Amino acid sequence: MRKQRSRGFTLIEIIVSMAIVAVIGAAFTKLLVAQNRYYDHETNLRKARSIARSASTILLADMRMVQTSGGVDSVAADGKLIRLLVPYRFGLVCAQFGSNLTVSMLPIDSGTIGVSVYRGYAWRDSLAGTYTYVSPTDPTSADLPKPSANVGLCTGNGPGQAQINTLAVAGAPGTQFDISPAPAGVFTAAPVFFWQRVTYSFRASSLYPNRLGLWRNVENGRNEEIMAPFDTSSRFRFYASGSDVSTVAPPLAAAIRGLDLVLAARSPRPTTRDSAATSTVVTSVFFKNRVGF
DSSP states (O other): OOOOOOOOOOHHHHHHHHHHHHHHHHHHHHHHHHHHHHHHHHHHHHHHHHHHHHHHHHHHHHHTTOBTTTOEEEEOTTSSEEEEEEEEEEEEEEEEETTEEEEEEOOOOHHHHHHOOOOEEEEEETTTTEEEEEOOSSTTTTTSOEEOSOTHHHHOOSTTOOOOOOOEETTEEOEEEEESSOOTTOOTTOEEEEEEEEEEEEEEOSSSTTSEEEEEEETTSOEEEEEEEEOTTOEEEEEETTOSSOBSSOOOGGGEEEEEEEEEEEOSSOOSSSSOOEEEEEEEEEOBSOOOO
């Protein structure tokens, strides 16, 4: 009796099967590559957004305290640089004592003091509604605010004494200082603040070649690249007094009332889809014209 032979795959069936597997494999590989590129692009786009938003937060922390009257020191014509007089400590005037002005300042954390460089003070004339900036001759040495030798001018209840209570927040006390020179016309309980001169600029990054970084320079203090990288389209735009539309060309510094922060951040590394992911965040900030207590 003849034994029946088992039937296997023919060569044609194997070739067809391999062709089908190859097509499916190619399609699956293409899908994986596309998904990887999409994920890589979205990851880099999130990083770019994070850079832009972090830069916006840092800028707003300083710029929201800048006053409309005299708060802008200078700007660059290309919109890449702006120098501001930034308040960092607030208080009240107690009295004038000889050539000095005695002031009572609110508590402040040690970190802010550590990174701030005193360049002068400003006091507010309630009648004019504006601040007058005072720039001492030697603000980092001879004219540096000194602990007051006349604390009673602030805390006392007698004639010519301001009767201002000293506050303490989280263990940090308020402090009385003697500052100079004393301006004419200042009055008791006028708001006063210490200011520093801070420059923000978009210029060549030290971390990312051929890219811009956002730099913060405190005069006579720290110069640091606080965020990078940015595209060359990053800049400041300007709101002038009486206008609600920002302009590319800067007006006179005294007429600037606010800024548009155009932050075109780029991802730190190229993506597999294109050269780099870019996210542009535009934030408006308008300067204050008074300080409330």
